[in-house]
Amino acid sequence: MTSPELESLTIIKYPDPRLRKICEPVVEFDASLRALADRMIVLMNQAEGIGLAAPQVGILKQMFVCAIIGKPKDSMVFVNPTLADLDGEAEAAEEGCLSIPEVTVTVKRPVKCRIDAHDLDGNPVAFEATELMARCWQHECDHLNGRLIIDRMSPADRVANRRALKRLESRFGG
Ligand SMILES: [Zn+2]
Numbered sequence: 401m402t403s404p405e406l407e408s409l410t411i412i413k414y415p416d417p418r419l420r421k422i423c424e425p426v427v428e429f430d431a432s433l434r435a436l437a438d439r440m441i442v443l444m445n446q447a448e449g450i451g452l453a454a455p456q457v458g459i460l461k462q463m464f465v466c467a468i469i470g471k472p473k474d475s476m477v478f479v480n481p482t483l484a485d486l487d488g489e490a491e492a493a494e495e496g497c498l499s500i501p502e503v504t505v506t507v508k509r510p511v512k513c514r515i516d517a518h519d520l521d522g523n524p525v526a527f528e529a530t531e532l533m534a535r536c537w538q539h540e541c542d543h544l545n546g547r548l549i550i551d552r553m554s555p556a557d558r559v560a561n562r563r564a565l566k567r568l569e570s571r572f573g574g
Contacts, residue, residue: 500548
């Protein structure tokens with residue numbers, strides 16, 4: 401990807417159909433992948449988010465970036481991630497999504513998880529996390545499978561978010 405192409409990337413919004421695609425694994429760990437990750441980190445920080453998946457900038461590849469909780473200036477990149485150890489205790493908490501502004505959904509997720517992935521050089525990495533960071537990884541991995549928090553809405557969430565979703569849908573159509 402050329403640098404003007406990278407510069408032109410923005411965070412796409414629901415109901416853009418690219419948010420519903422299953423992402424392809426990354427096979428080339430090259431300079432362009434690193435440049436994409438850098439651009440995603442800039443966009444995530446500008447939007448004051450803690451995670452951003454490649455499909456959210458319209459790139460259908462299995463990659464996401466996330467902030468390190470407590471260290472807002474640092475971030476991590478996960479390529480071709482898979483989650484494990486999801487069988488522990490689950491907890492419900494409110495989540496938002498940079499691609500679905502003004503929508504909040506209470507999502508129940510395992511409190512702890514493990515992630516196996518590759519770094520930008522293609523080296524395998526594995527980490528464990530709890531609480532907010534584990535939640536963020538699970539939210540971002542959902543994106544790589546075309547899954548959004550609005551798929552997990554309770555009837556009450558559905559009512560509460562109806563207007564905001566309608567607004568996003570009409571904006572996209574027009
Ligand atoms: Zn999201």
